[in-house]
Amino acid sequence: MRLLPRSLFGRTVLVLAAGLLLAQLASLLVNLLDRGSSVYRLSAQQIAIRIAHTARVLNRLPSAARAEVIEELAGTDLQILLSAQPVAISKGYAELDVYETAFARAIRRSLGKPLKTTVEITRLPRTRDERHARPDASAFDLWVGRHFYFLQPGPFAVVAQIRLEDGTYAMFVARVPQERLGRLETLVPRLALWLAIFFALAVLVVGMVTRPLARLARGAESIGADLEGPPLPEDGPEEVRRVIRSFNAMQTRVRNYLLERAELLRAVSHDLKTPITRMRLRSEMLDDEALRGKFLHDLQEMEAMVGSSLEFFRSLGHEPRRQPTDIGALVESIAEDWRAMGASVELRGAPRATYPAHPEALRRCLDNLVGNAIRYGERARIVIDDDARRLRIRVEDDGPGIPEEALERVFEPFYRLEGSRNRASGGSGLGLSIARNIARWHGGDLVLQSGPQNKGIIAQLSLPR
Numbered sequence: 001m002r003l004l005p006r007s008l009f010g011r012t013v014l015v016l017a018a019g020l021l022l023a024q025l026a027s028l029l030v031n032l033l034d035r036g037s038s039v040y041r042l043s044a045q046q047i048a049i050r051i052a053h054t055a056r057v058l059n060r061l062p063s064a065a066r067a068e069v070i071e072e073l074a075g076t077d078l079q080i081l082l083s084a085q086p087v088a089i090s091k092g093y094a095e096l097d098v099y100e101t102a103f104a105r106a107i108r109r110s111l112g113k114p115l116k117t118t119v120e121i122t123r124l125p126r127t128r129d130e131r132h133a134r135p136d137a138s139a140f141d142l143w144v145g146r147h148f149y150f151l152q153p154g155p156f157a158v159v160a161q162i163r164l165e166d167g168t169y170a171m172f173v174a175r176v177p178q179e180r181l182g183r184l185e186t187l188v189p190r191l192a193l194w195l196a197i198f199f200a201l202a203v204l205v206v207g208m209v210t211r212p213l214a215r216l217a218r219g220a221e222s223i224g225a226d227l228e229g230p231p232l233p234e235d236g237p238e239e240v241r242r243v244i245r246s247f248n249a250m251q252t253r254v255r256n257y258l259l260e261r262a263e264l265l266r267a268v269s270h271d272l273k274t275p276i277t278r279m280r281l282r283s284e285m286l287d288d289e290a291l292r293g294k295f296l297h298d299l300q301e302m303e304a305m306v307g308s309s310l311e312f313f314r315s316l317g318h319e320p321r322r323q324p325t326d327i328g329a330l331v332e333s334i335a336e337d338w339r340a341m342g343a344s345v346e347l348r349g350a351p352r353a354t355y356p357a358h359p360e361a362l363r364r365c366l367d368n369l370v371g372n373a374i375r376y377g378e379r380a381r382i383v384i385d386d387d388a389r390r391l392r393i394r395v396e397d398d399g400p401g402i403p404e405e406a407l408e409r410v411f412e413p414f415y416r417l418e419g420s421r422n423r424a425s426g427g428s429g430l431g432l433s434i435a436r437n438i439a440r441w442h443g444g445d446l447v448l449q450s451g452p453q454n455k456g457i458i459a460q461l462s463l464p465r
């Protein structure tokens with residue numbers, strides 16, 4: 001099973017999407033950790049200042065007046081206790097010592113007096129609501145608690161103990177605001193929204209880059225079929241425009257080469273008619289009647305082959321530009337011409353609209369197909385099937401058919417199923433070559449297939465709309 005898309009568009013979008021996903025996950029992690037750290041630093045500074053100011057006030061007051069002040073200053077986020085001896089606090093993780101030292105230093109800096117100060121970061125018992133929301137801590141929670149205590153699952157506190165000048169220990173238990181891991185629940189929808197926006201932009205940008213390449217691929221596939229097609233529009237990035245410009249130039253050179261070759265061969269075939277005519281005249285002067293008949297027969301066959309060759313090379317795009325053609329009227333006129341010569345031709349169906357074609361070339365193509373059907377199958381049926389995508393014209397006969405292995409070879413120039421090139425047994429072997437050449441010059445194709453029960457042949461001309 002292939003995991004990567006086959007197209008450049010799919011692979012580029014996949015790479016961009018993967019890069020965006022990784023970038024957003026990294027951004028989420030940085031946001032989560034940096035925000036938690038920033039919230040801690042800001043809160044820790046404010047709490048340290050608050051503890052130091054409270055300790056300075058308590059240090060100035062007599063023991064009897066401290067209780068009322070403590071009641072006024074204490075709250076849910078700060079508890080204050082007085083003790084004659086320091087209170088034993090369970091040690092936290094060793095990794096947190098650096099934070100405890102920094103917090104104690106901040107308190108002493110705000111106190112302004114050299115009062116003994118100790119700080120311990122410790123876990124607090126969770127409330128019933130917190131235990132219900134998160135009954136157990138996972139291994140990941142414990143790892144986070146050891147290395148990023150501002151993201152600890154569950155409440156924690158900074159416990160600072162300050163020895164006042166009269167020997168009393170003031171213990172401050174401050175709950176520090178923390179960046180809960182539950183914040184992921186709000187960040188994930190934002191991440192999904194950003195990814196959707198960036199992915200849509202990536203699809204748009206990649207589509208703008210690969211769309212000209214797709215047109216170039218279609219143009220390359222059809223270069224041999226429709227050399228008269230318009231040049232591809234030169235749009236997209238500069239590199240793509242340069243490739244399309246080179247392709248258009250190549251298409252022009254190929255078309256000119258084919259036309260020059262056809263013109264050369266047409267001229268050679270035309271020039272052959274002059275010596276053939278001289279040979280015919282000299283043959284008429286032969287005294288031996290049997291020899292004269294053989295010479296004239298050979299010259300007649302040579303003349304017919306030269307005429308077929310001229311017709312073949314004349315079909316290579318030498319006609320004027322295409323023009324809207326009434327296919328129904330064209331096919332009907334071909335059928336009437338053959339009927340006038342006593343042939344049986346049946347016509348079915350009708351086109352939806354006109355078709356841009358070389359009328360004379362298309363007529364030659366269809367006339368060759370109908371002629372073959374009548375020559376080998378005694379009658380011809382022409383069926384027109386037209387829709388929004390393709391115009392199909394089928395010519396069917398009831399002849400002996402063609403072996404499957406020869407259905408494609410009969411399109412080769414001068415190839416015939418008979419072992420000889422006797423004109424009495426068929427044409428010169430160029431009729432189907434001419435017909436297919438004309439079909440492909442129009443951007444379509446011509447194929448042969450056996451009829452029902454291998455009886456007869458169906459020649460289908462398919463032209464794109």
